[in-house]
Amino acid sequence: MIELRHISRFFQVGGETVHALDDVDMTIESGEYVAVMGPSGSGKSTLLNILGLLDRPTAGTYLLDGTNTTDLDANAQARVRGEKVGFIFQTFHLVPRLTALENVELPMVLASRPGAERRARARELLAGVGLADRMDHRPDQLSGGQRQRVAIARAMVMQPALLLADEPTGNLDSGSGKEVLDVLEKLNAAGLTLIVVTHDPLVGARARRRINMRDGKVLEDVRR
Amino acid sequence: MKAGDLLAFATQSLLRARMRSSMMLLAMAIGVAAVVMLTALGEGARRYVTGEFSALGTNLVVVFPGRTETGGINPGVLGGDTPRDLTIADAESLLRLPTVADAAPIIVGQATISVGRLERDTTLMGGTRSIFAVRRWGVRQGELLPAIRWDQTASVCVIGANLARELFPHMSAVGQWLRVGERRFRVIGIIGSEGRSLGFDVQELILVPVATAEAIYNRTSLFRILVQARSPDEMQRTRTDIVETLKARHQGVEDVTVVTQDALLSTFNAIFTVLTLALGAIATISLLVAGVLVMNVMLVAVSQRTAEIGLMKALGARPGQITRLFLMEAVLLALCGSLIGVTVGELITWAVRKTLPFDAVAPTWAVVFGVVVAIACGLIFGILPARRAARLDPVLALAGKV
Numbered sequence: 001m002i003e004l005r006h007i008s009r010f011f012q013v014g015g016e017t018v019h020a021l022d023d024v025d026m027t028i029e030s031g032e033y034v035a036v037m038g039p040s041g042s043g044k045s046t047l048l049n050i051l052g053l054l055d056r057p058t059a060g061t062y063l064l065d066g067t068n069t070t071d072l073d074a075n076a077q078a079r080v081r082g083e084k085v086g087f088i089f090q091t092f093h094l095v096p097r098l099t100a101l102e103n104v105e106l107p108m109v110l111a112s113r114p115g116a117e118r119r120a121r122a123r124e125l126l127a128g129v130g131l132a133d134r135m136d137h138r139p140d141q142l143s144g145g146q147r148q149r150v151a152i153a154r155a156m157v158m159q160p161a162l163l164l165a166d167e168p169t170g171n172l173d174s175g176s177g178k179e180v181l182d183v184l185e186k187l188n189a190a191g192l193t194l195i196v197v198t199h200d201p202l203v204g205a206r207a208r209r210r211i212n213m214r215d216g217k218v219l220e221d222v223r224r
Numbered sequence: 225m226k227a228g229d230l231l232a233f234a235t236q237s238l239l240r241a242r243m244r245s246s247m248m249l250l251a252m253a254i255g256v257a258a259v260v261m262l263t264a265l266g267e268g269a270r271r272y273v274t275g276e277f278s279a280l281g282t283n284l285v286v287v288f289p290g291r292t293e294t295g296g297i298n299p300g301v302l303g304g305d306t307p308r309d310l311t312i313a314d315a316e317s318l319l320r321l322p323t324v325a326d327a328a329p330i331i332v333g334q335a336t337i338s339v340g341r342l343e344r345d346t347t348l349m350g351g352t353r354s355i356f357a358v359r360r361w362g363v364r365q366g367e368l369l370p371a372i373r374w375d376q377t378a379s380v381c382v383i384g385a386n387l388a389r390e391l392f393p394h395m396s397a398v399g400q401w402l403r404v405g406e407r408r409f410r411v412i413g414i415i416g417s418e419g420r421s422l423g424f425d426v427q428e429l430i431l432v433p434v435a436t437a438e439a440i441y442n443r444t445s446l447f448r449i450l451v452q453a454r455s456p457d458e459m460q461r462t463r464t465d466i467v468e469t470l471k472a473r474h475q476g477v478e479d480v481t482v483v484t485q486d487a488l489l490s491t492f493n494a495i496f497t498v499l500t501l502a503l504g505a506i507a508t509i510s511l512l513v514a515g516v517l518v519m520n521v522m523l524v525a526v527s528q529r530t531a532e533i534g535l536m537k538a539l540g541a542r543p544g545q546i547t548r549l550f551l552m553e554a555v556l557l558a559l560c561g562s563l564i565g566v567t568v569g570e571l572i573t574w575a576v577r578k579t580l581p582f583d584a585v586a587p588t589w590a591v592v593f594g595v596v597v598a599i600a601c602g603l604i605f606g607i608l609p610a611r612r613a614a615r616l617d618p619v620l621a622l623a624g625k626v
Binding site for chain 1: 622
């Protein structure tokens with residue numbers, strides 16, 4: 001499903017060139033559960049951004065479902081993001097003025113889906129993450145774990161094939177963190193490709209495949 | 225994104241940022257209210273002046289000494305040297321024209337009036353009995369000027385109501401005597417009309433027979449002749465008749481200016497329409513200032529909402545959608561602000577109409593113009609912030625590093 005060939009991403013910081021990703025090759029099959037690990041500055045977040053088409057590689061080719069995404073223009077990339085990729089962030093990134101239900105509906109709003117379909121799907125997903133009774137709450141009325149579950153429901157609303165989670169438990173206590181991981185793993189079990197970026201070894205240990213990164217290079221790639 | 229969703233989303237984010245939104249609404253509202261009020265002022269002035277000229281009387285033709293090329297008033301008309309005086313005999317000759325219903329020769333000057341030790345400077349008008357008909361004046365007490373020959377003097381006067389009250393505070397003015405310089409006049413009537421016309425306050429006026437005024441000022445030239453035409457359809461013919469008659473009397477030299485009331489009205493109409501336009505243009509500047517403010521506040525909004533913009537991009541929003549979202553916010557603000565502005569402006573002009581004798585009404589074109597310019601401002605000044613939002617790098621935006 002994912003094929004990275006000679007992917008590099010350089011940044012200019014001051015007069016220096018930082019190699020956030022340095023000639024990375026990687027293949028991830030559909031339905032895999034991958035943990036990307038490494039210290040900060042190892043390039044794991046950059047990798048995730050490139051996988052989610054939020055960032056463009058400086059060099060190399062990224063094939064997603066056989067399509068070369070590096071050739072796509074901004075609008076086409078946005079469409080791919082909307083239809084194929086779901087994002088989970090460490091800080092949740094819910095829109096504070098919208099209710100849980102409206103937050104979950106947002107990707108479908110952007111995709112011009114009809115209101116009734118939107119609401120039905122968002123309700124179903126919120127119920128699926130155990131928030132049936134919190135739909136009309138705003139983010140500031142929800143706990144951290146609940147917010148992340150709203151974010152998961154939002155990531156799933158367009159039925160993507162790929163879920164990218166950047167430190168999904170980083171801002172949560174261990175109890176809510178475990179709940180969130182359980183939800184993500186259940187989705188993976190249903191066939192979704194799940195890629196989690198984390199520096200928490202306990203989180204990484206749960207994945208079936210672990211990619212360790214350092215200085216923009218893949219240090220080790222272990223399957224369990 | 226559907227239009228309805230776009231509208232709902234923009235409304236929600238505006239309602240959320242209440243302080244910011246209300247400041248922008250205020251700026252837009254002030255701009256539009258300024259357009260409404262200033263043009264109402266100009267329009268009010270136009271109505272006032274045209275009202276004054278209509279109050280002069282009906283079917284009026286005014287004859288000035290001196291020749292001007294245009295139909296309007298120029299400084300030469302208002303008292304420059306003229307080749308030949310306009311005389312009482314000239315005025316009388318006009319009465320013989322079939323198109324002329326009536327004529328009233330006028331002399332105007334300043335005079336010091338005294339009664340005992342009371343002294344007062346005021347405007348003295350030399351006129352004839354016909355002035356009452358032509359100007360549609362009446363007397364509230366006593367009688368009109370006597371029906372004497374126009375070249376005959378008489379030591380009588382008709383005075384305005386204010387003047388009568390001030391000079392004869394505790395008695396009826398009619399029948400009393402007053403002095404103009406060394407001459408004594410008997411008050412025979414008090415003018416019943418009110419208001420100003422042609423720049424004189426009728427209530428402050430002293431009116432004496434025209435030949436007497438000539439004697440007071442020791443001159444034989446008229447200030448002007450007011451002529452009433454028989455029919456409003458014959459204004460142009462009346463005008464030509466007058467010009468021909470006076471030309472013949474002045475050895476074939478056309479040295480008078482004859483202006484119909486219509487021409488005067490349309491001249492002043494034109495002047496005041498331009499004035500209203502100018503006032504509207506000045507007010508438009510405040511709209512532009514409001515537009516710049518909207519741009520600044522929207523730029524701040526964009527930088528405050530970078531994380532949200534990054535998120536929208538991650539959720540599949542195309543750059544064009546982000547642009548539309550922010551433009552929609554700017555236009556919504558401009559629209560609501562201008563509606564508030566129109567309401568406030570109309571309320572204030574209504575209050576002015578109720579409290580002052582000034583018919584201030586904002587012309588419809590100005591109201592429409594104000595709203596359209598406000599919305600255009602919202603669009604134009606909203607483009608820069610909206611495009612900046614659309615161009616944000618989603619990675620940096622999500623990290624809050626923009």
